[in-house]
Amino acid sequence: MGREFLDLFEVWAESYDESVEGHDKEYEEVFRHYSRILNTVAERSHGHVIEFGVGTGNLTARILDRGLKVTGIEPSPAMRKIAEAKLPGKAQIHDGDFLTFPEVENPDTLVSTYAFHHLTDEEKREAIGLYGKLLPNGGKIVFADTMYESAEAFKDAIDKAKENGFHNLAADLEREYYTTIPILKAMLEENGFRASFSRCNDFVWLMEGEKF
Ligand SMILES: C[S@@+](CC[C@H](N)C(=O)[O-])C[C@H]1O[C@@H](n2cnc3c(N)ncnc32)[C@H](O)[C@@H]1O
Numbered sequence: 001m002g003r004e005f006l007d008l009f010e011v012w013a014e015s016y017d018e019s020v021e022g023h024d025k026e027y028e029e030v031f032r033h034y035s036r037i038l039n040t041v042a043e044r045s046h047g048h049v050i051e052f053g054v055g056t057g058n059l060t061a062r063i064l065d066r067g068l069k070v071t072g073i074e075p076s077p078a079m080r081k082i083a084e085a086k087l088p089g090k091a092q093i094h095d096g097d098f099l100t101f102p103e104v105e106n107p108d109t110l111v112s113t114y115a116f117h118h119l120t121d122e123e124k125r126e127a128i129g130l131y132g133k134l135l136p137n138g139g140k141i142v143f144a145d146t147m148y149e150s151a152e153a154f155k156d157a158i159d160k161a162k163e164n165g166f167h168n169l170a171a172d173l174e175r176e177y178y179t180t181i182p183i184l185k186a187m188l189e190e191n192g193f194r195a196s197f198s199r200c201n202d203f204v205w206l207m208e209g210e211k212f
Pocket residue numbers: 001002003004005006009020052053054055056057058059073074075076079096097098099112113114115118119
């Protein structure tokens with residue numbers, strides 16, 4: 001579920017890897033430290049990793065480089081095609097999304113970068129509830145995505161994008177389902193996770209939940 005933005009990714013897939021290099025001024029800050037962010041998520045992973053919203057496979061490759069097993073979940077056929085071509089035979093990448101995905105045996109870490117905001121807050125709560133049942137004690141959620149310290153900080157970010165003339169970015173922030181850290185922290189704690197958050201750039205935070 002939460003697949004309403006998929007048409008965008010069918011079009012964006014071919015040029016996605018150029019976008020993450022920061023050539024688009026509007027999204028330069030969103031993707032600042034992209035490589036470092038993905039490396040951090042990979043370093044915080046252990047055991048059998050499920051990755052949601054694989055995209056072109058950039059995080060998948062880093063997790064595989066650490067010698068871990070990854071099962072990828074990606075709803076966009078165009079994105080899956082690119083990821084599979086980049087990682088031939090190295091990882092299984094299934095059609096699925098944050099809420100609906102094939103049964104995966106004994107996952108230890110659930111990871112995702114730049115994707116969880118495609119779910120409404122209600123869907124995010126449902127997903128975290130599901131992950132609480134799926135993971136063993138010591139299992140982890142490690143997600144990096146755009147989120148805000150408060151509703152005011154979110155509104156300020158939209159205003160700033162408009163002031164800078166970044167109209168695509170402002171429309172994106174208003175259209176998709178960016179949320180706040182207090183909301184995510186509560187969802188994690190309600191489902192038996194110890195939550196922590198650390199800032200990666202002006203948009204992206206690393207959210208970690210450890211099941212206990
Ligand atoms: C901005 S890209 C991020 C790709 C990659 N994770 C990265 O960090 O470069 C967002 C990805 O999330 C996927 N996506 C969109 N809706 C999704 C959903 N409901 N569940 C899982 N993935 C979704 C898109 O198809 C796309 O591949």
